[in-house]
Amino acid sequence: MNQSLLVHLRPSLTLTWLLVIAHGVIAILLSLLTLTLGIKSTVAVILLCSFIFYVRKDALLLSRNAVVKIELFGKSECHLTARSGSRKVCQILEETFVSSHLTVMILRPRTKFLPITVVILPDNVNSEEFRQLRIWLRWRYTFDKKVLNREGHE
Numbered sequence: 001m002n003q004s005l006l007v008h009l010r011p012s013l014t015l016t017w018l019l020v021i022a023h024g025v026i027a028i029l030l031s032l033l034t035l036t037l038g039i040k041s042t043v044a045v046i047l048l049c050s051f052i053f054y055v056r057k058d059a060l061l062l063s064r065n066a067v068v069k070i071e072l073f074g075k076s077e078c079h080l081t082a083r084s085g086s087r088k089v090c091q092i093l094e095e096t097f098v099s100s101h102l103t104v105m106i107l108r109p110r111t112k113f114l115p116i117t118v119v120i121l122p123d124n125v126n127s128e129e130f131r132q133l134r135i136w137l138r139w140r141y142t143f144d145k146k147v148l149n150r151e152g153h154e
Contacts, residue, residue, distance in 0.1 A: 005072045005129075005136050012124035015059040023051040058119050067118050070105070072136055078107065080116065090116065098137045103130075105137070 030043055057063040061083060069081035076092040090107035093115060097104040103120040122130055 003074065005132055007070045007072070007120075007125055007129045007133050009061060009068050009070070009118075009120065010124050011060045012058075012119075012121050014121045014123045015119060016055055019051060019055050019059055023047060058117075061124075067116070070118065070133075072133070078105075080107065080109075080118070088116075092137070096137060098134050100134070103134060103137065 026047055027044065030040060030047070033040070035043075053063075057066050060066075061068055064082065064084040065086075066083045067080050068083050071079040071081075072092075073079075078090050078092055080088045080090055082088075088109045088111070090109045093106040093108055095106040097106075101122060105118040105120065107116045107118065109116060120130070120133065125133070
């Protein structure tokens with residue numbers, strides 16, 4: 001089957017606010033802990049770096065390696081296009097999560113060991129593309145996996 005699905009990602013205000021809230025709660029909890037000022041400062045710097053990294057990469061798509069386009073193919077394969085223009089061929093892993101309001105794609109690039117995570121919310125894709133993506137991930141991937149298991153491939 002040569003069918004594919006192309007999904008264009010755009011910045012997500014919802015994910016930005018979720019990251020602001022999550023990092024803010026952790027910062028408040030950190031301030032309440034009875035730790036030395038040096039430890040609190042170190043953790044605060046790490047927390048700030050985490051916030052900047054994830055907002056730039058996943059929420060606002062400003063980072064060079066931010067995923068801006070996903071093209072899905074049969075047999076759990078996809079191509080990712082980064083903001084820099086670089087492309088990666090990836091395998092969609094079983095840990096991928098799909099719901100009506102959140103999709104978290106866990107992908108393993110062919111050239112790397114560590115997986116890539118792509119967070120997709122309704123406000124960072126076209127509504128029709130989001131619907132098609134969820135259907136593709138729920139049914140097409142499940143169908144291809146069952147067919148491969150029946151044929152003795154894993």
